[in-house]
Amino acid sequence: AQRIMSQVNEARRSIQEYVSIVKGELTLGTIAVIGSYNLPNLIKSFQDSFPGIKMHIVEEQCEVLLSMLNSSRIDAAFVQISRPSPVIQFCPMLSDRMVVVTSPNHPLANRVSVNINELRNESFILTPPTSGHNQDFNNACALAGFEPNVILNCSIVKTMLSFVREEIGITVLSSKVAMAEKDPDMRVIELTPVIPRTVYMATRNTPDTPPTIKMFMKFTRQWLKTQESLEKAKISAAYSSSANGNIRLICS
Numbered sequence: 001a002q003r004i005m006s007q008v009n010e011a012r013r014s015i016q017e018y019v020s021i022v023k024g025e026l027t028l029g030t031i032a033v034i035g036s037y038n039l040p041n042l043i044k045s046f047q048d049s050f051p052g053i054k055m056h057i058v059e060e061q062c063e064v065l066l067s068m069l070n071s072s073r074i075d076a077a078f079v080q081i082s083r084p085s086p087v088i089q090f091c092p093m094l095s096d097r098m099v100v101v102t103s104p105n106h107p108l109a110n111r112v113s114v115n116i117n118e119l120r121n122e123s124f125i126l127t128p129p130t131s132g133h134n135q136d137f138n139n140a141c142a143l144a145g146f147e148p149n150v151i152l153n154c155s156i157v158k159t160m161l162s163f164v165r166e167e168i169g170i171t172v173l174s175s176k177v178a179m180a181e182k183d184p185d186m187r188v189i190e191l192t193p194v195i196p197r198t199v200y201m202a203t204r205n206t207p208d209t210p211p212t213i214k215m216f217m218k219f220t221r222q223w224l225k226t227q228e229s230l231e232k233a234k235i236s237a238a239y240s241s242s243a244n245g246n247i248r249l250i251c252s
Contacts, residue, residue, distance in 0.1 A: 031078060115192050125154060
């Protein structure tokens with residue numbers, strides 16, 4: 001009898017979870033540059049799979065998002081900060097690196113790469129101090145033995161680039177963000193040593209995670225695997241095309 005009751009209770013829990021998933025709500029916090037990392041496709045794919053879940057999107061800087069997550073005002077967050085925490089777990093999703101962006105007339109504009117030590121005397125337009133990007137760059141500068149001269153803080157990439165275009169200063173961006181802008185008036189320069197950038201999905205580390213969040217986490221992991229497979233296929237196709245081109249060139 002106890003075994004039967006246990007099975008009945010388990011079935012009830014499964015039904016409740018299914019109903020919650022079909023008709024639940026999900027509030028996601030995001031940084032402003034998620035469009036450069038194809039994350040809107042993740043959100044769209046999830047909505048297509050679970051149309052009954054109403055999604056809310058909150059855009060903020062990393063520190064603010066983590067505070068909102070910690071206080072349960074959002075269910076998950078895409079951030080570029082990861083720190084040890086007993087209450088928040090960080091799942092790495094996408095990797096990138098930081099690059100320098102200048103106007104075409106800047107002395108560094110024709111360089112392929114620049115060492116961070118060469119930026120000691122530059123003026124910077126950076127994202128706000130509450131952003132992971134700002135913190136990572138300041139940490140890298142501190143390791144190099146200097147503090148960057150930040151003359152403006154701005155959270156909107158296009159506005160940052162407009163100041164760079166007017167030669168008020170230079171900026172540093174994640175490479176995918178810089179490339180997504182495709183601005184012919186900007187010069188993108190590799191930065192050494194490499195300052196890695198990682199997009200994480202942050203969620204609360206609790207034993208009673210709601211079904212909608214569990215499903216979103218599971219769906220996200222599967223989406224990442226699909227994206228990795230697509231990227232590998234793209235690289236393989238490009239390599240094959242290049243190899244075939246070389247063969248034709250040799251034969252001709």
